[in-house]
Amino acid sequence: MKIDAFCHLLPAAYAERLFAIDDSPVARNIQKRVSGVPALVDMDERFRVMDEFGSDYRQIVNTAAPPLDDLGPAARTAELARIANDGMADLVSRHPDRFAGFCAAVALDDVDNAIAETERAFDELGAVGVQIYTHVGGGPMDQERFFPFYEAVARRGNKMIQVHPCRDSSWSDYKTEERSKFEIWWTLGWEYDLSAFMSRLVFSGVFERLPDIKILIHHGGAMIPHFAGRVGAGWDQLGTRTPADQSDDIAGYPLTQRPIDYFKKFYVDTAYFGAGDAMRTAIRFFGVDHTLFASDTPFDPEKGPGYIRDTIANLQEMDILDDDDREQIYHRNVTDLLRLDGAATRSNALEDEVLS
Template sequence: MHGNRERNPVTALKTGPETDRETSPADEEPADEKIDAFCHILPRACADRLFALDDVPALANLRRRVMDIPALVDLDVRFRQMDEFPGYRQLINLAAPPAEDFGTPRSAVHYVRMANDALADLTAGHPDRFAGFCAAVALTDVDAAVVELDRAVGELGAVGVQIYTHVQGHALDEHRFAPFWARAAELDVLVQVHPCRNATWPDYPAERRSRYEIWWTLGWEYDLSAFMARIVFGGILERHPSLKLLIHHGGSMIPHFSGRVGPGWDQLGSRTPPEQRADTEGPPLSKRPLDYFRMFYADTALFGAPHALRCALDFFGPERVLFASDSPYDPEKGPGYIRSSLADVHRMDLAPGERAAILAGNLRRLTKGRLTG
C-alpha cells in the first residue's frame, strides 16, 4: 500500500438520507415486468481489489467516483432502492474501470475471472433481483478474452458481455480483435458497449488535460459514436451482421446527427485530399453507412431527457431500444436514474406492446431464454 489511499467502499460506504423528489409516472405504474438492461454493480471482492491498487493512475478518478455510492457494493441498500419499482429487476455488469486498466494483461485476466464468478453468484443467489449478468473480459489479451467469454457463457450462464469503446486507446476494428468479434457473433450474445476516457484526454490538442469534466459529459458520447463508426467502416457488421451491439446512452450522438451520418457519409472521401486517401479506405461495404448504424441497439439511459429518447426511438425503432438506467450513478446514488428512465419511457407515444417490448420484451428476445425467471 502506498500513501493515503481512498476509503474501501466495503467498510466505508453508508446509506445517505433520502433525496426529496416529485412524484413521477414511474411511481404509480403497475407491476409490469421491467428489466434494466444496462446497470452496474461492484462485487465485494472486486471492490477490495480496486481499492488495493494505489499505483495505477488510470483508476484514480474512477475510484473517487465510486467510493461514495453504497448501492454498488451493499446489496441491502441496493434492494431497498429497487423496491420502489414494482416488477423491476436488473441485468448486472461490472462497474468501471475497464479490466484492461488493472496493470498487466495477466492481472486483468485474473480480475475478470474473479468478477465473473462473483456476478454469476449474485445472479444465482438473487434471481428475483437479477435477471442475469453480462460478463467482463480483458481485451489486452484477445485469446484469453475469448476463453473467458466461453467460460462465462458456457459454464457461468452469462447472457452477454460488456466491453468498452477502446482498449487502452486502441480502436476495436484493429485486426487483432477479430477473434473476439467472431466468437461473440457465434455465441449470439448481447454485447454491451460502455464509453471510456478520463481527464488525461484533453479537450484541445494544445492542452494536456480535459477541463470542467468535459471528458465525461461530452467525451464519453463522442467515444460511443466514434466506436460505432469504426465498427461500421471497419467492416465488423458487414462480416458479422448478427452481432447484437447495445450502445449505451440512447445510441449516443448518432440518432441526433443522422442527417450528417446519412448524406454526409454517402460522400465519404469527398472532403479528403488525394494524398490522404488511405484515411477513408476500408473493407468494402454492401450497404449505405446509415443502414449499418441502424443495426445497433440503444438503451434508454438518457437521464430524464424524453426528447432525446424520442429521437433514439425514431432512429432505431422501438424493436431496437431497451430499457436501461445506468444506475446507481445518479445524484441519489441509485434510484434516480431508474425513476427518470421509466418516466421517459412512459411519456413516449407507444402502443402497449411496444412499451412492454422496451421494458423487457426486447431483452428477452435478444437473450433467447437465458434470463432467470
C-alpha cells in the same frame, strides 16, 4: 415487467481486490468514486433502491468503469475478470428475483485470454453477454486483432456485447492543452467515444462479416441519432471531403448498403438520464425493436433510484409509443434477444406467489 439491461455493480470480492490496488491512478479514481455510491457494493442498499419499482423490476448487471485493461499488467487484469465474473454469477444465482443476468467483464489487452474468459463466463457461469469499452489502451476497436473476439461472441447467437465509453481527463479538449477541463471528457467526450466506436465498426465491415453480431450501445447510441443527416446524406458522399493523398483514411471494408443502414443494426438503451426528447429521437432512429430499457443505475444524484424513475417516466409519457411498444422496450426485446426464457418464468412465479 421491466428488465433494466445496463446496470453497474461491484461484487464484494472484486471490490476488495480493486481497492487493494495501490499502483494505478485509474484504480485510485474509481476507489474514490465508488465510496460515494453505496449501492454499487452494498446489496442491501441496492435492493432497498430496487424495491421502489416493484417485484417485476429486475436488472442485467455489469462491472462499473474503468476498463480492466487500465488497471495493470495482463496477469492482474485476467485475475480481476475472473473474480468479477464469479462474483456476478453468484449474485445472479442467489438473487434471480433481482437479477435477470450479467454481462461478463474481460480485459482485451490479451485477446486470446479475453476470448477464453468470455467463453468460460458463457458456458460455466451463464453470462448473457460481455461488456467492452470504446478503446483499449487508447487504440481503436476496429483493429483486426479484435475480430476473433467479435467472432467468438457473434457465433453464440443469443449473446450481446455491451459497449461503454472510457476516456478520462488526459484526453484534452484542445491540441494546445494537456488535460480536459470541467469534466468535458465525461459529459461530451464519452458520447464522442461511443459514436466513433460505432463508426469505426461500421466502416470496418463488422456487420458485413458478422451479420448475427448483437452490439448494445450505451446512452442511446450517443451522437449518432442526433446527427442523422450527417450520418445519412453526409456519409453517402464519403470521399468528397478527403484529398487524394489521404485516400488511405477512407479505405475500409467494402459495404453493400448505405452507412446509415449499418448504424441502425446496433441495439441501444434508454440511459438518457431523464432527457426524454433525446430518447425520443433515438427510438425513432433505431426503432422500437432495437431499443432496450436501461437506466445506468446507480450513478444518479440520488445514488440509485433517480435515473430508473426518470427513464420510466420518459417512456410512460412518450406519445410516439403505445402500450405494446413499451412492453417491447421494457422486457420483450431483451428477453427475445438473449433468450431469457427463465426471466418471464421467474417473474410469473413470483407474481403467482404474491397472489396466492
